[in-house]
Amino acid sequence: MPDLLIELFSEEIPARMQTRASEDLKKLVTDGLVEAGLTYAGAHALSTPRRLTLAIDGLLAQSPDTREERKGPKVGAPDKAIEGFLRGAGVTRDQLEERETPKGPVYFATIENKGRPATEIIAEVLEKTIRNFPWPKSMRWGSGALKWVRPLHSILCILTDEAGTEVVPLDVDGIAAGDSTEGHRFMAPGRFSVTSFEDYEAKLKAAKVVLNPQDRAAHIWEDAKNAAFAQGMEIVEDQGLLREVAGLVEWPVVLMGDIAEDFITLPPEVLQTSMREHQKFFSVKNPKTDRIEKFITVANRETADNGATILAGNQKVLFARLADAKFFWENDIREAEAGGQKWIDSLTNVTFHNKLGTQAARIDRIAALARAIAPTIGADADLSERAARWAKADLSSEMVYEFPELQGLMGKYYAAPAGHPVEVANAATEHYSPLGPSDDVPSAPTSIAVALADKLDTLTGFWAIDEKPTGSKDPFALRRAALGVIRLVLENGLRVNLDKLFDAQLLRHGIALEDDSAQRTALMADLDGEIASHGVFGAAFRTILDHFDGDLTKHLEEVKAALPDTSDNLLAFFHDRLKVYLRDQGIRHDVIDACLAMPGNDDLALLVNRATALSAFLKTDDGENLLQGFKRANNILAQAEEKDGVEYSYGADVKFAEDDAEKALFAALDTAEAAINPAMEGEDFAAAMTAMASLRAPIDAFFEAVQINTENEIIRRNRLNLLSRIRQICLSVADLNKVEG
Amino acid sequence: MGQSDTRPQSFQEIILRLQNYWAEKGCAVLQPYDMEVGAGTFHPATTLRSLGSKPWAAAYVQPSRRPTDGRYGENPNRLQHYYQYQVLIKPSPPNLQELYLGSLEAIGIDMELHDIRFVEDDWESPTLGAWGLGWEVWCDGMEVSQFTYFQQVGGHDCKPVSGELTYGLERLAMYVLGVDHVMDMPFNAPDAMIPLSYGDVFKQTEEEYARWNFDVANTDVLLKQFEEAEDECQKILDLEHVDPKTGKRIVMAHPAYDQCIKASHLFNLLDARGVISVTERQAYIGRVRALAKLCADAFVQTGAGGFVAEEA
16 A cells, blocks of 8 residues: 655744644645545654655555445436436436335436545645645745645655555646655755655655654754753743744754853843844853853754854853843833832823723722722732832833743832832732742732732723623633632632622722713712721722712713622622533532522622532432432422412420421420521531531431421421421522522 | 955945945846935835835935934944835846845855844834834854845835845944944055044934934924925825826926825934834824825826826
């Protein structure tokens, strides 16, 4: 069985697209071949900056013959129907066969397709693949209409078996397939022919091209590690950069150079970012000083001077780049030492979002909220406000303008020169966290206050202007922000009532939308004063609104009307995120629903404590049986209540108890209640549920021994009221109606 | 050629070698456009000639101005006035990469010792309504040129596609000549009758323009001129295609495009003066783009743009 080799040779393919493109080539070609009946044993995709390669082995030499039988119209059917059938089946009338069926004689056609040679099928499939290739961006060149990522120069397409090698005849807009390719652009110019994949790979290697990107990456990593090790240093690992660099070279040559003494004092993150972003250099760290002291660059060729010229050139470019970085650093430090007010002031000219105002207005709101949150989480209010006001100042710094990914980190470096304490410095970096589900959550109170305020301001803001995430669209990363809040609260065990915070911040957004700036300032001061004296738990927003009774501006009217709904909707969004978060921790959605139905569900820590206790309880034998007991009691009670048209909640009296099991249940309920009530007061859900578990046996025994619906109406009612007591006790812990099973 | 065996001695020698090289490869060697532009792309020999079906091959030096990059001549590589070398060939020839590499050899870059790389860099000019795909070309980690296959200009698809090469001459020359500060670079030969450095020629003008660009230029006047240029551009293009005086069909694409160039430069000056806010910026860019599109629409209605008058 023959092997197929395809190479599409072009001008330099962007590094970030190569892997995906070679996989796409593999998928499109193999799918096309299989669909046409050509199966194969194995296929692998490879790439270099100038080529996509696909090697398929054990391909069928031709597609198998196929035979299909098709049932047609009845014999004697109108000519039109018969002709239609003939057209569809592609046969003539004399090829039809008459066969007896239970419904009388019917025409049958047999359609036979001869197998086609592999070359024919490959040519079709490959041409279609080239013309419809899913490049993220493609282009035309010269006078042609063909599109490729960059100009496509040649197509190698050969089929090899024991008999020899055959070029698959194919021509795409004047590019005819052949059996030749090129090696390294500079080290081995000129074309050469190949006869098989092994021959191709070996000849490429001789022509200074390493075909497999993984081999190139491994080679780079190995050489880089050794070069660093030889000098007692280590490379800062960067898999993304390694992949990219492996896509920039066909013949990797690792060179290590020095970072000039002047720059070694720059923060390591600045060195690393500048070198990676601009020059695609790896950073080399001295473990003794913990500083980045050297760099590694990967050239695409060997030279007679062993890379000396190349290294000198790279070093020179790096010098200029780092001179820039140092210039930014020194200017920024100078600005920070002056207090950094210029940075903060300039944020009044930067739009955060066209409906949500400037960065400066946003910082004001975040600072106010951080201040309000602080006392509830054990943070200092003044310090939290100060940290919030500093946290985004670095957005105006020259370094962050140049390297946006250093935001927060520069704020941390610049905090001390600006005279801020270490809490403020740390909050500058940490308030962005957690960014993802595995990112660390800050634990310093000041950082938490700013992080919560930042995220809640973003969420309430986009809720206020109705820009919520839909489906897969979440351009402002609001799901991530909500998950961030959840993790900040839970992992720090914070007790925060989100609902009140939503209200207060929605009102701030409403005020910020005011056109009249004097009124805006007055309202904001009112609100902050209200919160300062009553806390966010006060009816702050209503008080403010009442100042303007009947005289509210458009925006505040809207806020007043929409505020409870918006807050509820946002809380529901949090609950959805929480469900996802807890499901990953093994807590069932119905268990969470049972807890969400309880009061105080905007206190996430309380909610989770309850859910965790309930989840654990339901996994025990007692829990499972108690749930059954509760459901049984509840069903009987519900039926009786519906039938009698009353609610049985008057309290059962032990004096009407007839049976021992009934009396025992009374006693057990008294004992349980005495334990459950204080446990619930103290939010000790586990203790409450343990007490509840003690009810399992008496309830089971009760149902075993006692018939609820007796003829004595007094006793029946008393028993129903007893069931009601069971229901009440169980529901005081969670809404067990919502638990499945 | 023999010339490439020797290293060039001066800034001007590098320019002369590029001129000779591209002349030899068949390009028309044009002269700089006589207006202030931000980049060589603005020369009508690129912007307008990349439109329409007629073949074209031109190379030229273009003095370029970027007012915000002025540093009073003190920064080793930042200038508010600098030179670009520009090559535009339509349709792009299949060996354009090889032709380009030949030009590097012509200015004394030894391919056996240096590491040349084509690194993805897609080009987009929001003011010209233009985009293309290509690379920045690295020599030993330094960007020495921009290499672009034009796909769209002024909102029109480029058919055929032009290949555009842009060399930042100062940076490239500093590298080839081994100079660390642009002002120290020999402008003419160091053994010339009167040797002149880049600083002798441009240090003073960098200072003068930096002061004017940043602090002095009258923004009211600039704003007014911007509006006038915008207005004039549209007026020119609104006129009848047939000249009432000569009876000839004359579409004034180039005079209109001059006004577009003017508006673009005035915008850059206003930007340097810091009077354009972030939100206004987009609006100004959009206004210049609208002019560029009108000019492109007009150019394809001209002979050079491939327009053929129908026989009466």
